[in-house]
Amino acid sequence: MLNRVNRVAVIGTGFVGSSYAFALLNQGIAEELVLIDLNAHKAEGDAMDLNHGLPFAPSYTKIWYGDYSECGKADIVVITAGANQKPAETRLDLVEKNTKIFKGIVEQILASGFDGIFLVATNPVDILTYAVWKFSGFPKERVIGSGTILDTARFRFLLGDYFNVDTRNVHAYIIGEHGDTELPVWSNANIAGTPITEWTKNREGYSRGDLNQIFLNVRDAAYHIIERKGATYYGIAMGLVRLTKALLENENSVLTVSAYLNGEYGHDDIYIGVPAIVNRNGIKQIVELDLNDQEKEKFAGSVQVLKNTMETVLKKY
Template sequence: MGTVTKIGIIGMGHVGAHVANSLVLQGIADELYMTEICSGEASRQAKLDAEVQDLGDSLAFCPHNVALVNCGEDYAQLAQCDVIVNAAGDVSLAATNRDGELFYTTDTAKRFIEPVTAAGFGGVWVTIANPCDVVATEIWKLSGIDSNRVVGTGTALDSSRLKYALSRVTGFDQHSISAYMLGEHGASMFAALSAVSFGGKPLSQLRAEQPERFGFDLAAVEDAARQGGYVTYAGKQCTEFAVADAACRLVRAIVSNEHYITACSTLMTGEYGEYGLFTSLPCVVGADGVEEVLHLDLTDAELDEFHASCAHVRENLGRVGLA
């Protein structure tokens, strides 16, 4: 028999439920442990029960069987998992402000970090809850786990939005484009336009050679990536598919030990002179989480944007006593 892959999810709202469904549909998990922040609220437990039932009803259509475990609020059960996905948030609080969930998500995280840690969790955290970089920093500090074993989805999603925007203006497939949004997953993120390439050819070179195709408005493309989430939210009051898929892509890279390169949130240990906080740079992701952080040759203007973004994360850390 092969190794059984166990994945835990904390929070089965819009995003957590889609993470669960995507893990099942892609055949990533053999056992799926699901929890909810119930606080004695029957409606929250009922929501969790409903999602577990719905997933079970779908198993006949999935690649292989998955054991579905309803853990209620017993977070300690997740300690046996290879990866825990933290999707505990309240997106309505961020309707007009990227930092709107700051106090809710950091307070909520305190409720599950300790019992999971005390139960001996030795796997990898993948955290989605926003502000992503602050919550990732909190999980690292309060759990005492190796920093590489905490991975924030960070700008993995925003980088996908950037590729989608570039695809729309050039006609090239997203998979053929290398492009990263960097910094915090929030308003201060920025596009590393100096590092964008199509099939390995730098965008700067293509703009000189084919101005009719590549002479598009760079600021407009960057803004499309930055504002994509609010376009989605305006229409359905949540974002769910893309961020769930970003998390599942990280989970797959971890359990398959892929050494996959993506932008994601990780601890700064001197990168561009930044220390002690999580934010997004291109990372190599494998079985132990973040294996390596890749350094891009950023322009002076991009470096200024990176430092400004880190300063905003640091400010939010101070607001919740984590600086």
């Protein structure tokens, strides 16, 4: 075990992949980081640029650009490759083009002898995570999507900002599709053990009516960012690094990832964003929140949207 080296392979060095690599280096989480991209010159340039920052990093990370054969010894393969979401385009609009891309990617990764954990970030992330699971034949515990990890972070940030409380002390989840049908779990949201709805009572300047607008800002955040700068990448990159740390360091942390449901929440045969305990083996356990009737109904609707979209695309493969 003393000689064990954690290797992370990143497939796709676009905005998200390169931001993830930069954040990973800054936190010193992996000993080895290999960058793989169809544009080898771009991957090589990123590797060079990141290496020049090593003197300022918290620990040494061996960084290089390579090809799919380098995945064979990787502990985690992070897939960020694929077509980007364009202005006015939904995440589900990307499903067909990216499913086709992913089939080829997974085949090449498997050819390397990879036997670690797949971490998927490309949109629509829930459907593409399901596709990776199907294409790879891996156990469901070792195929994980970024799910609503970023949506939950946005939710906690905006609630913390609204109530003037450190976002790290806000406990609230966004679950469901990483997209337009996601939902806030208000019934379980709290600050310091006090329900969020109670924080709006008897406090000047706060109202329950503002809470729905906060959620809408969370749900539509990607559209607002894409409209202004063309893409979102810093937030999701840091979310992926947080998940990578939890996996490599065997943390048993609870994070809202895209996980396979097999009866949990009353649904099955679907990857969707839910809280889950993650450790060195992948997803240890899905955490089933006690949803109220309205939340159950909305979650079921989110599941159905994903299943309807998957049915028309994945049957081609």
